Amino acid sequence: xxxxxxxxxxxxxxxxxxxxxxxxxxxxxxxxxCGGQTHTIVRQGLDELLEGAIEMIHGPGCxxxxxxxxxxxxxxxxxxRPDVIFTSFGDMLRVPGSDCDLQQVRARGGNVRVVYSPxxxxxxxxxxxxxxxxxxxxxxxxxxxxxxxxxxxxxxxxVKNFSVLVSHVTVPPAISAIMxxxxxxxxxxxxxxxxxxxxxxxxxxxxxxxxxVPIVVTGxxxxxxxxxxxxxxxxxxxxxxxxxxxxxxxxRREGTPAARLRVEEVFELADRKWRGIGEIPMSGLKLxxxxxxxxxxxxxxxxxxRVSEPVECHAGEVLTGKLKPPRCPAFGTRCTPExxxxxxxxxxxxxxxxxxxxxxxxxxxxxxxxxx
Amino acid sequence: xxxGIPGKVVELRDDCGFLMGTVDFGGVRxxxxxxxxxxxxxxxxxxxxxxxxxxxxxxxxxARRTFEVLREMSQLDELEWMEEPAAASLDAMxxxxxxxxxx
Numbered sequence: 344x345x346x347x348x349x350x351x352x353x354x355x356x357x358x359x360x361x362x363x364x365x366x367x368x369x370x371x372x373x374x375x376x377c378g379g380q381t382h383t384i385v386r387q388g389l390d391e392l393l394e395g396a397i398e399m400i401h402g403p404g405c406x407x408x409x410x411x412x413x414x415x416x417x418x419x420x421x422x423x424r425p426d427v428i429f430t431s432f433g434d435m436l437r438v439p440g441s442d443c444d445l446q447q448v449r450a451r452g453g454n455v456r457v458v459y460s461p462x463x464x465x466x467x468x469x470x471x472x473x474x475x476x477x478x479x480x481x482x483x484x485x486x487x488x489x490x491x492x493x494x495x496x497x498x499x500x501x502v503k504n505f506s507v508l509v510s511h512v513t514v515p516p517a518i519s520a521i522m523x524x525x526x527x528x529x530x531x532x533x534x535x536x537x538x539x540x541x542x543x544x545x546x547x548x549x550x551x552x553x554x555x556v557p558i559v560v561t562g563x564x565x566x567x568x569x570x571x572x573x574x575x576x577x578x579x580x581x582x583x584x585x586x587x588x589x590x591x592x593x594x595r596r597e598g599t600p601a602a603r604l605r606v607e608e609v610f611e612l613a614d615r616k617w618r619g620i621g622e623i624p625m626s627g628l629k630l631x632x633x634x635x636x637x638x639x640x641x642x643x644x645x646x647x648x649r650v651s652e653p654v655e656c657h658a659g660e661v662l663t664g665k666l667k668p669p670r671c672p673a674f675g676t677r678c679t680p681e682x683x684x685x686x687x688x689x690x691x692x693x694x695x696x697x698x699x700x701x702x703x704x705x706x707x708x709x710x711x712x713x714x715x
Numbered sequence: 716x717x718x719g720i721p722g723k724v725v726e727l728r729d730d731c732g733f734l735m736g737t738v739d740f741g742g743v744r745x746x747x748x749x750x751x752x753x754x755x756x757x758x759x760x761x762x763x764x765x766x767x768x769x770x771x772x773x774x775x776x777x778a779r780r781t782f783e784v785l786r787e788m789s790q791l792d793e794l795e796w797m798e799e800p801a802a803a804s805l806d807a808m809x810x811x812x813x814x815x816x817x818x
Contacts, residue, residue, distance in 0.1 A: 347721060489748070537719040591774070
């Protein structure tokens with residue numbers, strides 16, 4: 344692949360790290376929004392290499408992690424119905440609900456299928472006209488165009504036995520919520536490159552101006568992330584606060600207009616609860632009224648449900664940067680990817696799982712971590 | 716699910732007015748919906764794919780340009796590193812203490 348492996352060049356990475364350290368006259372606190380970036384940062388140890396120059400707070404951009412427990416429980420209810428084929432992206436299967444997860448529902452006989460694309464779920468509905476096929480439509484602005492298109496196509500093709508359980512969230516309201524939090528420490532953002540590939544960055548220009556915070560649209564390879572960090576640090580040193588685009592090869596200011604349009608045609612903004620964080624006003628997407636027949640919640644009469652998170656899970660503090668995963672008392676002991684207490688330990692994009700999988704490369708053994 | 720992967724478009728296909736295609740991800744080929752990028756896509760182009768949908772075209776010229784900028788920056792740094800030890804040894808030879816050295 345051209346210009347993919349190049350963005351992993353160790354020599355250039357070392358040079359960028361050195362440049363960031365020389366540029367920073369004091370330690371700066373940045374947040375990478377996206378779980379994909381968290382994965383690269385922790386895996387490559389970029390946070391450790393930049394100690395003293397940059398502290399990275401890992402943001403809430405992991406859809407598996409922030410899908411609220413209520414929606415997981417609704418998914419579990421639907422998946423257990425004998426008339427339903429419940430379809431989902433694979434990484435949602437092990438997210439703990441109140442009592443169990445989708446994998447356990449499947450083991451008990453529920454018809455739960457992993458799909459790569461929501462169009463695969465639609466195909467399944469067309470091939471099984473006597474069953475109800477429900478797709479778990481979760482994610483950020485990156486999966487919204489795909490999920491919107493599946494609903495659009497279902498209507499176009501007249502497929503009646505297809506519906507979606509929607510739990511979509513969007514990034515800009517989360518940035519506002521972080522900046523308005525009284526104990527916020529974030530001084531600059533690496534915005535998620537692929538979210539901006541869809542949406543562009545005009546919304547971020549308003550945020551950068553309002554909160555006087557630099558925002559750098561950043562890619563996912565190690566050199567992308569290091570260049571994004573350098574651009575943010577240079578802005579902080581110069582006291583500027585504008586949106587810059589590091590990820591020029593894939594992101595245009597206007598995003599991908601056709602994708603934005605389809606998302607707007609199918610979805611509208613709604614209040615949404617984020618797991619571990621709480622409700623953020625107008626931070627989610629719901630189906631527009633004209634697509635209500637594809638809304639699994641109304642189709643199957645799923646009302647409001649009450650839930651409670653396990654008290655031992657500190658996901659909220661991790662998501663807001665107050666606690667590093669290895670400092671959680673349950674990390675690696677009572678909470679592991681095999682038996683996760685919370686959603687952050689499930690997906691590779693989750694901060695807890697990212698630290699857990701790389702713990703063997705880290706200097707702190709699990710025992711010390713658990714004891715500290 | 717949220718990891719976008721760049722791949723090369725190897726085939727375009729019209730599926731009842733819906734642009735689909737085959738995208739090669741370093742040897743692994745998958746069916747991808749290209750409807751969102753159809754206005755500027757050709758066989759041979761690179762696209763970023765999320766959950767079966769191309770959400771953006773990868774601009775190869777920009778990919779090359781960003782990389783060249785980073786590489787030149789790195790080469791420049793290497794030259795500075797080579798000069799630094801030389802400067803340091805000159806300082807060591809100098810009988811006068813250096814006040815207010817550059818950060």
